[in-house]
Amino acid sequence: MSAAELGVVRAVEEVQEGLYNLELVTAPRVAQGSAPGRYAMVSIGEDTDPFLPRPLWVRRTGDSLVGLLVQVAGRGTEWLARRRPRDRVRFYGPLGKPLQLPPRTQRLLLAGDTCGLNCLLALADHALDGGAEVALVLPAQDTRLSTRLLPPDVEVLPGLDSDALQWADALYCVGSPGVVLGAMGTLRDSRSRIPAYGLPHAPIACGVGACYGCVVETRKGARLSCVDGPAFDLRELVWT
Ligand code: FES
Structure with missing residues (x-):
């Protein structure tokens, strides 16, 4: 380190x-x-x-x-x-690896909760700097944060649904495993084909791939959030 x-x-x-x-x-x-x-x-x-x-x-x-x-x-x-x-x-x-928005992202949809919020805010800043529109879905109890922390150009949506996915051309979900799991289900049910990434909260302890404390299960096998992530294809995540 x-x-x-x-x-x-x-x-x-x-x-x-x-x-x-x-x-x-x-x-x-x-x-x-x-x-x-x-x-x-x-x-x-x-x-x-x-x-x-x-x-x-x-x-x-x-x-x-x-x-x-x-x-x-x-x-x-x-x-x-x-x-x-x-x-x-x-x-x-x-x-950790910096996130790269998919090429030609014009409408970025973000979702998550307070444990992923700072990452979502950084993504929103980055996308707005690049000229994209940004919408953010937060749990109801967290939406009042919007006026304190969010860039004014970010639209806050009440929920992640097929309409929001239809509007977007990329999705990032950052937060607790339950929130990411919910986004996986909505994505699957909507049959959306947009690029979609999940950043489930993992207990990072060493940060360098040494302790195996931050394992994330994917269809391609176990991965480490700290060195292989933090972003994983949302359709590839597996919850056991
Ligand atoms: S935090 Fe130790 S391996 Fe990822």
């Missing part, structure tokens, strides 16, 4: 109960490398307790700025959520 990077907290905002948006000032190379689909392994605490870093999607928000979205779910994420401006945060990354 490469040397640790350092980010200085510029702002922290609680965007929904228990969900915090941290903006970090980083080296320009970190921000430039923070393409959609990449994540950082963020160290927790001042010493080695907790020991394992937490994987968080990164979103480039400026020439030397990245955003992390932290959902408080335990001691580590609580520590991160308590950071204040000028605090320092150590991390490794960005890691």
Whole structure:
């Protein structure tokens, strides 16, 4: 793994109960490398307790700025959520393969939940920069996030259905396995043939293919989210 990077907290905002948006000032190379689909392994605490870093999607928000979205779910994420401006945060990354939109994508459909939201936001930024239209499907309880975090040009849809798939020419679903599973079912039932990718949340621990903690089952066999993913053909995913 490469040397640790350092980010200085510029702002922290609680965007929904228990969900915090941290903006970090980083080296320009970190921000430039923070393409959609990449994540950082963020160290927790001042010493080695907790020991394992937490994987968080990164979103480039400026020439030397990245955003992390932290959902408080335990001691580590609580520590991160308590950071204040000028605090320092150590991390490794960005890691993982950057996502490439299919050629000639003009209408990008995004779906997922809060655990995939920062990746979805980065994808939305990227697609809008390229001139595409973007629509986003979130669970009802997460749609109020839209005014705080989403680029204004993104349309928020109430649900993933065949009409939304008919409008789109590519789909990415990022979130918990249940959400990705739901998208697989809708895609199958609609008989849509658009390129479709799933990024199911996997417990990434080492981030370098060493621990086999992030296995994702596909029709072609087991794959590792951290080095083979994070995106997999949505039609190829298998749930056992
Ligand atoms: S996180 Fe260790 S193999 Fe993927």
